[in-house]
Amino acid sequence: MEDPGQYLAMMRQTAPLVHNITNYVAMNVMANVLLAAGASPAMIHAREEAAEFAGIAQALSVNIGTVSPPWAEAMEAAATVAGEKDVPWVLDPVAVGATGYRRALGARLLALRPTVIRGNASEILALAGAVSAGKGVDAGESVETAENAARALARHGGAVVAVTGAVDFVTDGTRAVRIANGDAMMPRVTALGCSLTGVVAAFAAGQSPFEATVAALAYYGLAGERAGAASEGPGTFQPAFLDALHAIDPAALNAGARIELA
Ligand SMILES: Nc1ncnc2c1ncn2[C@@H]1O[C@H](COP(=O)(O)OP(=O)(O)OP(=O)(O)O)[C@@H](O)[C@H]1O
Ligand SMILES: Cc1ncsc1CCO
Numbered sequence: 001m002e003d004p005g006q007y008l009a010m011m012r013q014t015a016p017l018v019h020n021i022t023n024y025v026a027m028n029v030m031a032n033v034l035l036a037a038g039a040s041p042a043m044i045h046a047r048e049e050a051a052e053f054a055g056i057a058q059a060l061s062v063n064i065g066t067v068s069p070p071w072a073e074a075m076e077a078a079a080t081v082a083g084e085k086d087v088p089w090v091l092d093p094v095a096v097g098a099t100g101y102r103r104a105l106g107a108r109l110l111a112l113r114p115t116v117i118r119g120n121a122s123e124i125l126a127l128a129g130a131v132s133a134g135k136g137v138d139a140g141e142s143v144e145t146a147e148n149a150a151r152a153l154a155r156h157g158g159a160v161v162a163v164t165g166a167v168d169f170v171t172d173g174t175r176a177v178r179i180a181n182g183d184a185m186m187p188r189v190t191a192l193g194c195s196l197t198g199v200v201a202a203f204a205a206g207q208s209p210f211e212a213t214v215a216a217l218a219y220y221g222l223a224g225e226r227a228g229a230a231s232e233g234p235g236t237f238q239p240a241f242l243d244a245l246h247a248i249d250p251a252a253l254n255a256g257a258r259i260e261l262a
């Protein structure tokens with residue numbers, strides 16, 4: 001992709017209102033990540049209002065990390081409205097293969113046709129119906145193992161599918177790229193994947209989902225590289241990562257993005 005920076009520029013210009021139904025662990029981290037990136041987050045999960053709010057947001061992210069039945073109801077209602085009103089929505093199927101409850105909810109959310117699905121390899125494999133070795137919320141497989149599952153999921157559901165890990169993989173079922181940005185410290189800090197899903201939603205607001213997803217992943221990975229260079233471990237990585245998300249501009253993204261056709 002020639003100019004991922006343009007998708008960052010447009011996202012910042014729009015400063016989209018991103019509605020997130022996420023988990024207790026990610027709530028604060030994700031809001032700070034979205035603010036640092038230049039978007040406007042709102043964490044709203046009550047079933048009494050989630051659908052209404054999805055209709056006024058510019059993008060929606062749905063994350064099943066600490067889901068329980070009232071939240072699941074809110075997720076399904078919000079995703080339904082997003083579909084009706086052409087609000088792009090991104091599914092983060094946290095630990096979807098771990099329990100029957102999650103598998104069933106994952107299948108129901110998949111049927112509501114997310115614009116983008118973003119997960120680690122184990123989650124994408126599980127969502128695609130394959131056997132998965134996920135360890136709770138962490139990945140148990142490499143990204144390469146999940147590439148065919150990602151392609152099948154994209155073709156079946158019409159979604160852009162992003163598998164993240166050491167090297168990220170993104171496909172719309174026809175096109176596919178790998179993004180080699182990132183830092184080994186990123187999986188050692190909780191909720192960075194969840195927060196990335198919100199950033200993908202922000203980039204997808206009013207922009208072509210495949211290109212927006214690729215640009216968001218390169219931007220996020222580049223911020224991880226900068227934070228890794230500026231920190232000493234998981235503790236100091238977190239503030240350095242927020243600073244890097246804020247500091248990276250479109251020119252820096254174009255210079256640092258490592259995107260290749262797959
Ligand atoms: N080993 C690694 N080296 C470089 N970057 C990585 C590595 N593992 C993950 N990343 C990056 O970390 C970010 C989050 O992806 P990851 O796959 O860890 O999400 P996740 O498993 O859903 O995380 P969580 O559920 O804890 O929020 C992505 O930008 C990804 O590229
Ligand atoms: C640790 C954890 N447990 C449920 S959700 C979550 C955040 C990372 O996925």
Ligand SMILES: [Mg+2]
Binds near residue numbers: 092120
């Ligand atoms: Mg995750």
